[in-house]
Amino acid sequence: MSPEIASASPDSEIELSVVMPCLDEAETLEVCIRKAQASMEESGINGEVVIADNGSTDGSQEIARANGARVVDIEQRGYGAALQGGIAAARGVFIIMGDADDSYDFRNLAPFVEKLREGYDLVMGNRFLGGIAPGAMPPLHRYLGNPVLTGVGRLFFRSPSGDFHCGLRGFRRESVLALRLQTTGMEFASEMVVKATLMKQKIAEVPTTLSPDGRSRAPHLRSWRDGWRHLRFLLLFSPRWLFLYPGIGLSAVGLVAMLLLIPGALRVGNFAFDVNTLLYAAAATFIGYQSVVFAVFTKVYGVSEGLLPEDPRLQRLYGLIKLETGLCVGGVLVLVGLVGSVWAVAGWDAVGFGDLNPQETLRVIVPAVLALAIGFQTILSSFFLSVLGLGRRRSS
DSSP states (O other): OOEEEOOOOTTOOOOOOEEEEEEOOTHHHHHHHHHHHHHHHHHHHHHHHHEEEEEEOOSHHHHHHHTTTTEOOOOSSHHHHHHHHHHHHSSEEEEEEOOOOSSSSSTOOOHHHHHHHHOOOOEEEEEHHOOOOSSSOHHHHHIIIIHHHHHHHHHHHHHOEEEEEOOEEEEEEEHHHHTOOOOSSHHHHHHHHHHHHHHOOOOOEEOOOOOOOOOOOOOOOHHHHHHHHHHHHHHOHHHHHIIHHHHHHHHHHHHHHHHHHOOOOOOOOEEOHHHHHHHHHHHHHHHHHHHHHHHHHHHHHHTEEESSSSOHHHHHHHOOHHHEEEEEEHHHHHHHHHHHHHHHHHHHHHHHTOOOOOHHHHHHHHHHHHHHHHHHHHHHHHHHHHHHHHHHHHHH
């Protein structure tokens, strides 16, 4: 979060700020401002309209000022950057954000404010409940992009939001500042929902409508690029789903396969699985273990940097698993690997260091090498995890 956002203070006389990011929205900006102003006037809400201009060259700034809106110039380009600047400049206790392309219903702001007055921190619009007019949302977004990304968000973070990417949403100013939002692009929308969910903020949603935008030019949104940025963000903010669960699954499959193949070849129907499969099973076990280690590293780093909220389980992990514990476990695995290696060399010596039968020797060598690799990885990871924990112990 920028210092400007952190140092801004609301005006107690202004209940609501309507913040609109703007980049060359001259065609639709005036109607959006007038709708928002009319909605606040009809509902008896004391508010303001803030235009977070991202470098418009079509006269959008003059249009905004002529219609009674306050313009804030945001130098850093990006949807998230514009909104962060607008939030920084907002004076209202509550903030409602929405695109200035006349696709969102600024005439119906009262339901958002009512929920905020009830004590909710974040009030999401839901276009799928309120209605999507024909031509308002491309089929790719309506039937694939939004449902998939919303489903992923709900699965990964157990969010109550049914429309992760609705651009019309309201929030308490103090609550959104507590999230320390940092992304500057389109993924800003996902970051807000994810962090609000992780920080246990109260989230509600209200139906809202979506209409075809009123601009003659193409929208700034790029479907595949921005869709990937949203998905990437969701993955990076969920070490469990990105690293932990796949790692546990891969390691489990690898270990079971190794246990079945170490005694001898395994035949299933017409297929015979032998030492070649054993080698791949060992690789799967090691990669899975590495993925689990990455999950721990990512979680610790994310919490330390303020990207993820504090997790009591992480505190317990530091209390139970110390550097010495990892060194002992790693040392035992290295010892097992060395014993297996000595055993393999002894077998080689028994044949005068001549030719060996791979189907016999690999059943010892592969588990021994795996134990050595995981043992040394555990020792190195323990040292690295201890370094990551220094900052946490210092801050606590």
